Amino acid sequence: MEVVPHIEVRGLSMAYGEFVVQRDLAFRVNPGDIFVIMGGNGCGKTTLMRALTGLQRPASGTVLYGGEDFWNAAPEDQERLQRRLGIMFQGGALWSSLTLAENVALPLAEYVDLSPSHIAEIVSFKLALVGLAGFEDFYPSELSGGMKKRASLARAMALDPEILIIDEPSSGLDPLTARRLDDLILELRDSLGATIVVISHDLASILTIGSDSIYLDAETHTMIATGNPRQALQSGDAKVRHFLTRGTA
Amino acid sequence: MTNAFESPAAGKAGQMLDMRYVGGDGLLVVLSGRWCLDRALPSRDAVEQALSEGVEDVRRLKFDAASLGAWDSGLLTFLAGVLKACAARGIEVDQDGLPEGIRRLLAMAFAVPEQKVARRSGRDANLLARVGTATMKMFHGAPAMLRFLGEITLSFLRLLGGRARFRVSDMWLEVEQVGPRALPIVSVISFLVGLILAYLGADQLRLVGAQIFIADLVAIGMVREIGALMTGIIIAGRTGAAFAAQLGTMQVNEEIDAFKTLGISPIDFLVLPRMLALMLMVPLLTLYSGFVGMLAGLLVSVFIFDISLFEYYNETLRALELKHFWVGLSKGTVYGAMVAFAGCLRGMKCGRSAEAVGKAATSAVVTGILLITIAASVMTIVYYQLEI
Numbered sequence: 225m226e227v228v229p230h231i232e233v234r235g236l237s238m239a240y241g242e243f244v245v246q247r248d249l250a251f252r253v254n255p256g257d258i259f260v261i262m263g264g265n266g267c268g269k270t271t272l273m274r275a276l277t278g279l280q281r282p283a284s285g286t287v288l289y290g291g292e293d294f295w296n297a298a299p300e301d302q303e304r305l306q307r308r309l310g311i312m313f314q315g316g317a318l319w320s321s322l323t324l325a326e327n328v329a330l331p332l333a334e335y336v337d338l339s340p341s342h343i344a345e346i347v348s349f350k351l352a353l354v355g356l357a358g359f360e361d362f363y364p365s366e367l368s369g370g371m372k373k374r375a376s377l378a379r380a381m382a383l384d385p386e387i388l389i390i391d392e393p394s395s396g397l398d399p400l401t402a403r404r405l406d407d408l409i410l411e412l413r414d415s416l417g418a419t420i421v422v423i424s425h426d427l428a429s430i431l432t433i434g435s436d437s438i439y440l441d442a443e444t445h446t447m448i449a450t451g452n453p454r455q456a457l458q459s460g461d462a463k464v465r466h467f468l469t470r471g472t473a
Numbered sequence: 474m475t476n477a478f479e480s481p482a483a484g485k486a487g488q489m490l491d492m493r494y495v496g497g498d499g500l501l502v503v504l505s506g507r508w509c510l511d512r513a514l515p516s517r518d519a520v521e522q523a524l525s526e527g528v529e530d531v532r533r534l535k536f537d538a539a540s541l542g543a544w545d546s547g548l549l550t551f552l553a554g555v556l557k558a559c560a561a562r563g564i565e566v567d568q569d570g571l572p573e574g575i576r577r578l579l580a581m582a583f584a585v586p587e588q589k590v591a592r593r594s595g596r597d598a599n600l601l602a603r604v605g606t607a608t609m610k611m612f613h614g615a616p617a618m619l620r621f622l623g624e625i626t627l628s629f630l631r632l633l634g635g636r637a638r639f640r641v642s643d644m645w646l647e648v649e650q651v652g653p654r655a656l657p658i659v660s661v662i663s664f665l666v667g668l669i670l671a672y673l674g675a676d677q678l679r680l681v682g683a684q685i686f687i688a689d690l691v692a693i694g695m696v697r698e699i700g701a702l703m704t705g706i707i708i709a710g711r712t713g714a715a716f717a718a719q720l721g722t723m724q725v726n727e728e729i730d731a732f733k734t735l736g737i738s739p740i741d742f743l744v745l746p747r748m749l750a751l752m753l754m755v756p757l758l759t760l761y762s763g764f765v766g767m768l769a770g771l772l773v774s775v776f777i778f779d780i781s782l783f784e785y786y787n788e789t790l791r792a793l794e795l796k797h798f799w800v801g802l803s804k805g806t807v808y809g810a811m812v813a814f815a816g817c818l819r820g821m822k823c824g825r826s827a828e829a830v831g832k833a834a835t836s837a838v839v840t841g842i843l844l845i846t847i848a849a850s851v852m853t854i855v856y857y858q859l860e861i
């Protein structure tokens with residue numbers, strides 16, 4: 225029996241007015257995949273992320289979550305589908321006026337009928353999962369860049385989403401912290417069985433965690449390669465190999 | 474002994490938690506069914522109760538999850554609680570009976586020990602302590618304000634010496650923002666205030682048959698006091714808040730630190746053009762406000778109270794002296810400086826978060842209006858004593 229992909233994109237084009245950022249994108253993200261969206265600066269990775277997460281309507285095409293068309297769904301269905309996603313934004317996007325515990329608790333308080341003490345337990349567990357046990361009462365401005373990213377991941381996981389979308393997990397982090405975050409993502413995939421979409425141009429990260437990928441080209445404004453990034457490095461499109469070897473191949 | 478625990482709310486979902494004492498000192502925790510947050514889940518208190526009610530002390534705890542269905546954070550937090558309870562009692566836990574994914578997640582959660590020092594204390598301090606802390610904070614803010622005033626003074630001295638580094642185009646940009654773009658709102662407010670003054674005067678002066686003095690009241694009132702005051706308050710809300718938000722955002726983005734590291738004074742580059750722009754434009758807006766107010770007074774007097782246009786015009790000319798304009802202009806200049814000072818002070822001292830920018834903007838308006846009010850009182854008394 226064919227596996228229903230967690231995410232399926234068909235003929236997706238995104239534009240700002242007349243300017244087409246990417247056109248005719250088509251790919252599938254299967255359950256348990258770590259799917260990497262890669263490409264150089266300005267190729268439209270974050271715009272694609274916004275189209276996938278319901279933040280920006282694409283110019284044309286469809287995004288299906290578990291077979292349900294997101295952009296043609298009724299607003300209440302869109303909301304339900306969005307709750308299947310957990311999103312970690314590039315800069316963390318933690319709410320600065322709330323403590324870490326309040327940041328993680330807010331989606332739980334909004335969508336799950338639990339007592340405050342039970343929510344507090346879940347919040348502590350999520351923060352412990354990302355190595356931030358005991359930082360419940362801290363405000364985002366009191367944390368380092370790596371801690372903010374991990375706290376943002378804890379918030380993204382608050383509602384136990386099927387799909388985690390992570391925008392530039394390693395940007396602004398030192399190599400060891402970036403590596404630890406990669407390990408955390410792999411561990412979450414293996415233990416939770418979550419599907420993870422990662423937007424990245426960090427080569428080490430792409431090759432370490434990616435099980436499938438697409439490469440968005442800024443010149444032709446479309447995807448020019450799909451597949452496992454390690455295979456793409458060996459035998460893929462010349463432009464992709466050029467990208468994955470930092471211009472040495 | 475077998476204890477079965479089932480939350481009543483679980484309904485027909487079946488038994489989820491069962492416990493059996495095994496081998497004298499062991500407790501087997503049997504998990505079954507669907508353990509998800511969308512339903513009521515058993516409490517770990519039941520396990521803790523079983524741990525303390527055994528015939529002999531429980532020394533080992535095992536899990537049986539053969540019949541466990543779907544699970545999420547609900548089960549994980551339950552198990553984390555059980556593990557902590559066992560650790561506190563020195564009970565050995567065998568996790569082999571749990572699915573591998575759960576074991577790995579629990580291992581991750583306990584991999585980094587809790588940062589005990591990280592927990593905050595004193596968050597719920599009593600009212601007296603909080604009032605005391607807030608008062609001390611307010612007094613600690615005073616030296617910062619004086620230091621900032623000193624820095625601005627030095628910056629002005631550098632400007633007079635031709636050594637201040639800022640782009641003149643920035644100043645003109647600010648001039649455009651605070652001057653011409655503020656005209657519509659200054660026009661509306663000044664017209665309405667002039668209108669109110671005329672009605673207020675007419676009501677009282679009618680009692681003594683001296684309605685013609687509406688012209689004196691409106692002219693002197695608008696040119697000397699109200700024009701400057703209203704313009705100052707409008708600019709505090711419009712421009713003071715904008716200054717604080719702009720500089721606060723630059724503080725968040727480390728742009729101000731970048732100036733400092735390059736040896737460029739952020740006071741010269743950012744504060745000085747804003748101070749100059751407001752000190753230049755607020756007096757002009759004050760004059761404009763006075764004229765708009767007088768126009769409103771004229772319209773009310775002519776069309777409502779039957780005073781002729783020439784009578785009103787002549788009375789206005791007779792009432793107004795050059796000193797009134799100087800008083801209005803001097804007040805406008807001081808208010809402009811006060812608003813720029815408050816806006817720039819709050820922006821430059823802003824924290825590094827979005828919330829801090831909002832607080833800086835609010836504080837800039839409050840500080841600006843407070844400073845304007847204090848300055849207005851002092852200047853009115855001084856001018857009165859000097860018979861200006």
